[in-house]
Amino acid sequence: MLAEAALTVREARGLLQDTSRLSPEAIDAAQKVVDRFYAEHPRHKVCVACGSMRWEERTGQSGDLIWACMGCHRSADFTREQLFAEQAPTRATDAKRTVAIRQLAEAELEPSVTAALEARIAYVNAIAALGWLIRQGHGDARAARLLQEADTPPSRWPEAAPAAASGGRLAARLAELEGEQ
Numbered sequence: 001m002l003a004e005a006a007l008t009v010r011e012a013r014g015l016l017q018d019t020s021r022l023s024p025e026a027i028d029a030a031q032k033v034v035d036r037f038y039a040e041h042p043r044h045k046v047c048v049a050c051g052s053m054r055w056e057e058r059t060g061q062s063g064d065l066i067w068a069c070m071g072c073h074r075s076a077d078f079t080r081e082q083l084f085a086e087q088a089p090t091r092a093t094d095a096k097r098t099v100a101i102r103q104l105a106e107a108e109l110e111p112s113v114t115a116a117l118e119a120r121i122a123y124v125n126a127i128a129a130l131g132w133l134i135r136q137g138h139g140d141a142r143a144a145r146l147l148q149e150a151d152t153p154p155s156r157w158p159e160a161a162p163a164a165a166s167g168g169r170l171a172a173r174l175a176e177l178e179g180e181q
């Protein structure tokens with residue numbers, strides 16, 4: 001017969017399903033293993049990973065039953081230190097991105113404002129020139145289309161949505177900065 005200490009919870013529970021051929025000592029030993037497992041139920045414990053306070057039996061890495069969080073399935077033994085280590089790669093990525101965005105803002109805000117102002121003046125003047133040429137009888141189909149599209153806000157031009165989503169002129173630079181960290 002297995003000694004009490006060597007029984008897993010799973011084995012002990014299996015033995016107790018049919019006690020007809022077990023000695024009283026063996027039944028007692030198996031019952032102790034099961035009782036100890038239930039005594040270890042982390043009733044009022046808060047999961048360090050997800051804050052849940054609900055625990056369930058699950059199969060642990062050893063193959064035996066453990067108490068695990070119902071929310072994130074981590075073991076009740078899971079520690080803050082383990083959580084910290086688990087999150088380290090994500091934290092490092094987030095930190096890199098924060099630094100990259102700050103550098104980008106410092107370097108690119110002023111040039112972007114200047115570029116927008118200059119482009120706006122250039123655009124207004126170019127459209128005015130095309131409109132004037134058309135009125136003098138010298139337009140063509142491209143000029144007519146550009147003049148017509150000048151009545152649509154630039155934010156609704158087909159090329160605007162993808163540029164707005166990616167950060168436009170900043171997208172490539174952000175990828176570079178994140179890569180450099």
Ligand SMILES: [Zn+2]
Nearest residue numbers: 047050069072
């Ligand atoms: Zn959890």
